[in-house]
Amino acid sequence: MNFLVRARQRVSKFLNAFFRRKRSRIGIYGPPNAGKTTLANRIVRDWTGDAVGPVSEIPHETRRARRKEDITITGTNGNSVIIDIVDTPGVTTKIDYNEFLEYGLEKEEAIKRAREATEGVAEAMHWLRDDIDGVIYMLDSTQDPFMQVNIMMIGIIESRKLPVIIVANKIDLPDATPQRIRSAFPQHPVIPISGMEGSNVEQLYEKMTEMFG
Template sequence: MNFFVRTRQKFSKIITGLFKKKQMRIGIYGPPNAGKTTLSNRIVRDWTGDAIGPVSEIPHETRRARRKEGVKISDEKGNSINIDIVDTPGVTTKIDYKEFLEYGIEQDEAVVRAREATEGVAEAMHWLREDIDGVIYMLDSTQDPFIQVNIMLVGIIESRDLPVIIVANKNDLPDASSARIKSAFPQHPVISISGLEGNNVEELYEKMIEYFG
């Protein structure tokens, strides 16, 4: 093999490496207690048998972003995606330590949790602006979606031109309404699920393959 052929092959490998598509990082975002970690655990457990973190009714239980790499999701047609799942802290415009006191947590610990939660929100926003390639935006479908944090976050996602799927979670509850969420964000696909019960998660997986593939 002459020098020019070897050089051309080496150059070709370098160019291929530069333009090779990286594994997508999919961030699960939304306000506190929307069910982000519950869904993260379900996705990771369904496809790897593992879990990503503990779930609690206490707000801001997730106070640091947690990442599970190499999650492969596939469908019956043979389509698949390989992604990293990033479970992020609940984003809100105000965190008050008094929120934690209502759950029987002592004041000193409540203050620490509030500080950690505030830092976690800043970290989640950094991920969104720098390191996330696609978003699953979680909403509690029993709650009003027209709140400041939702409008703000979806606006940031759109400004980065990221693919986003809106998930209307908790459809196992009697007062859930995915229609309310669809009316709030008609420009994006809305999938109604129960992360806890597993209702309709197959449709979500299919949409993830379509949007993040």
């Protein structure tokens, strides 16, 4: 465990012990393979040294919401927020077991995964309706942000009046165009990052302390 992680753990314990502030439950939502679990793992690892779950190139690897509690994030200005991170399954309008066959899975396993992923999406939507205090909405900045599922999800989040940060992920890729995401959703803050490499995550942490505190 590196020095920065140990230092952040000490800060987290200090703040939890002395301030006992209300936790905010923050859901990481977005379409499949946008990088939600990669970001969740980075947040948890940066501030606690732990992780949330495995990542995979196979869509819908996360088929159930996974939560990590009591994470204290501190910005450079000294603001802090205590959150539970909820890593949710990729939200989509249709899950076809043939998607999994393309990755070499047997038909029985593909059908099982498609069923679990469908149930996971329903669970994620239930969380959004009843148990989420704020949202990080993840988008792959190499993809078209105007997909139907994104418009639908942002509309649902807005209807619930939840604070939302839109993350334009994968800026390390040569065809990334985070400005398209800014143009698609100008009403919300958009933070371009590389969840894989960690580029610009400090700006995301700063915005989280502003929005979710």
